[in-house]
Amino acid sequence: xxxxxxxxxxxxxxxxxxxxxxxxxxxxxxxxxxxxxxxxxxxxxxxxxxxxxxxxxxxxxxxxxxxxxxxxxxxxxxxxxxxxxxxxxxxxxxxxxxxxxxxxxxxxxxxxxxxxxxxxxxxxxxxxxxxxxxxxxxxxxxxxxxxxxxxxxxxxxxxxxxxxxxxxxxxxxxxxxxxxxxxxxxxxxxxxxxx
Numbered sequence: 001x002x003x004x005x006x007x008x009x010x011x012x013x014x015x016x017x018x019x020x021x022x023x024x025x026x027x028x029x030x031x032x033x034x035x036x037x038x039x040x041x042x043x044x045x046x047x048x049x050x051x052x053x054x055x056x057x058x059x060x061x062x063x064x065x066x067x068x069x070x071x072x073x074x075x076x077x078x079x080x081x082x083x084x085x086x087x088x089x090x091x092x093x094x095x096x097x098x099x100x101x102x103x104x105x106x107x108x109x110x111x112x113x114x115x116x117x118x119x120x121x122x123x124x125x126x127x128x129x130x131x132x133x134x135x136x137x138x139x140x141x142x143x144x145x146x147x148x149x150x151x152x153x154x155x156x157x158x159x160x161x162x163x164x165x166x167x168x169x170x171x172x173x174x175x176x177x178x179x180x181x182x183x184x185x186x187x188x189x190x191x192x193x194x195x
Contacts (some may be wrong), residue, residue: 001036011036030111047179051137058142059164061155064128068140073128078120079161086113121163129170133178141168143184 001011003026019040028034056068064075089110096103132139146165149155168182175182 029115031108031115033115047177048134050179051135053136054138054140055132055136056140057132059144059162059167061158061162064162065167075162076120076124077161078117078124079157081120082113082117086110086117089113121161121166125163125166125170129167129174132171133174133180136180138181138183139171139175140183141171 001009003009017038017040021038022041023039025037025039026034027037054068058066058068060066060075062075063072065073067073089106093103093106093110096106144164146159149159172182174180
């Protein structure tokens, strides 16, 4: 990849770039890994075939989501899986004196665990959203006040672990590109009346 004022940089290209590049974003993660994102404009995107199937999605803590057709999506609990490793790494970080190489190394370990948690959550929600958009023509969600719900300190950690907001966000943009419909619903009563 050639950047003006910088020159040529080696990149690992995960997939072929399709369409015309309209924006390029370069960012560095806390683990000092560099990422390049290409935003492309492509008129060739064809919507998915029409589907009359309608589904209501009820998100939860014990199971990630229950669908109105009776199927259930299990909660991967990405934070809980790395909770012990994260606590150990944070304890090790707090023991190190500020400004020392050992503290820098310990901080990088903590950052790597956070990055791993974020990557797992992102991967899971992307796959679930793609599966729902491919399978159903209309997707109905209960309209939840997630910011209000996380004020409850007893449930905040579990709610943040679920990433409900990301699910709605990813489904919304994928449905728009695929010619599908996303319907926010104020309550379960509204969702049941869609069917």
